[in-house]
Amino acid sequence: MVSTRGGGAGGELLESIYSVLVLALVLVACVELGDAATAVDVYRLIQYDIAGVPFGSRLAGLNHHAGSSLSTTNADLSRTAVILPVRELNLTLLNEFITSKQPLGGLLLLLPRRTGSRESSEKIHGDSLTRSILVELEKLLIHSYIPYPVYFAFENSKLNSILADVRRSDATGQPASATSGGYKLVVSSWEPKKVSSPTITNIQALAVGSDSNGSGVVALLEIARLFSRLYSNPKTRGKYNLLFGLTSGGPYNYNGTLKWLRSFDQRLRESIDYAICLNSIGSWNNELWVHVSKPPENAYIKQVFDGLSDIARDMGVKIGIKHKKINISNPRVAWEHEQFSRVRVTALTLSELSVPPELLESTGGLHDSRNLVDETAVYRSVKLVAESLARHVYGQQGRNIQIFAESSSLEINPSYIALWLDLLSRTPRVAPFLEKTNSFISALKKELSDHTVDVYGTHESIDGIFTFYDSTTATLNIYQVASVTFDLLLLLVLGSYIILLFCFLVITTRGFDDLINMFRRPPSRKTKAA
């Protein structure tokens, strides 16, 4: 009994306190206190097929331990999700890694903080290195087949501290794994499904991108606003009807333009004098290109180009003309005006790019942010196009008059341009993932209906060779996990604690002999009480 064993138990008690203290110390020594799970919004790399050939990131689900570098050449990375900050990315290494098809658990790329507003843009402005990395990175990732999930996230202090932790443990030669613990990245996501009927909404422009082609959208809105002022007065109404079209699906062979043109009546199509397509006009300095698909000697083209170059001369900017023949057998459509030309409408594209972008290039990538776009460039583009249109509409070709002169009632409004540019830079507009009822589309529609008589939007489905997959965004959970080794150790410690406690209790209450007897004979035997 407790009472009869009084004398000897004082030492035992001390011993048990001691063992508890040791236990506590062991636990403290192992790891510092873990913080709660972190959840981050992540954006998945696009996944698409062209004519059945798969491209992009093919998986969405992620459940691997975090690592910090690709360069651990001999280690097996197939169960590691590598976190790479884009700012310090070693592109050649990544390129090698992807092209040699080495196994990897997943890739998380940390983008520099999102810069949509003008205030924060100053700092980033000089960081042209990051931008060029982004351009290269995008080109690399979009055009390769990557059999693991690739996610993008914006840097924040939490992610940075986790990355620092991961780096520290990597540096000590203990990469995270099931046996050593560390951080675990988990994205619970279903197998990405094909977007059943990707729709494109004509009236609207496409893709995240301030320049490609947010600048074109803004210019179009401003031109529509300017002419609405002229046309609202019956005295200044021109003899032409102006048709404004915001078409979607630009990166996918101008599918939206094609659908839009096909919906035209034959007579309407024939009555079109010419079409001007605006493509990436937000960051040119002194030179703009007019792209045509008919030879420049063509009478109609010459007329329009002369009109534009007259005004350009007055404004002190240079415009050049580039002729590129349409290759009918090639399904790839390089410029938007080619869709017009295919239905025999005289058309040209105004762009700062001197050569047509490759497939999915210059479609408003990560680098294409607001601070890249120069409002004055858009302003000048608007001026150029609006003046030339006005001269054509009112039959004033060749005369040196300014219709949209500064400080007149028809002045171009720079703040209107700036505001719309800001909004466009904040709104991702990737056609296959845009809802039909997206508020941005309605906003554009509303804006155009303020300035024009008749606005209608149509929703068409993208046809052609493209297939898109969903799960573009997800939530990444980062857990700090203990290793299996730690669990085993804990079990061992607990087991010995329980056994020690058992022995201690038996000895203090029944005596040492009983303990010995317990192991010697079947425990069912009733021992006599002390």
Added chain:
Amino acid sequence: MTMFHFVNCVILTFGPHAVYYSATPLSEYDTIGTSVKALVVYLVTTLVKLICLATFLKVSETDTFDPYQELMRTLIGFIDIAGIYFALTQLTHRNISQTHKFQAVGLGWAFADSVLYRLAPLWIGARGLEFTWEYIFQGLEANANLVLNLSLAALVSLMWLRKNKPKTVIPIIYACAVILASMPSTVSYLRKALGWQPLKVVGFELTSSLVMAFISWQLYYACQRQV
């Protein structure tokens, strides 16, 4: 992590109860019935305590320490003593000695406390992927709690069941019982008002419970010798 960790935490939380029962003579005298009765009494007592708390205390939105509220909480905590007293005296036990009776009641009491307050958080939390020390500390707390409840049951049985006690130890017994019953409030004071780290709090609980156990055991021993 996950299931493995959960099992570890369960061993730490409930293991000592099982060991205490099987290692001590409690198992020989088959006192499980007494423990189960104590468990039921605990449930009723807790219900009464909760009703009292809901009646007399305001719901505090903030996690701050309010002396008046805590005093009320401590007073309500003394209902525990009444509960243990009821379990020890009013219930009909099979003929077992006082020594075994208080142990069985204390064990049942502590076990019920652990099941009620610790099992559900364990099941929900410890199986998550994220590792925290919280559940290990909770398990250690359960250990301290077992020791505290055993001491409290011993003291209560001394107070009302043993008639011929030495006069000198009676005030000490009462003082110790008050200290034990107000232990939850003390811990909450340390945690909230002084802002102690969980590790420090658990350490305090373990040491204080062992010290209190030692004192109450000495008291019990002194009374036993008197007979």
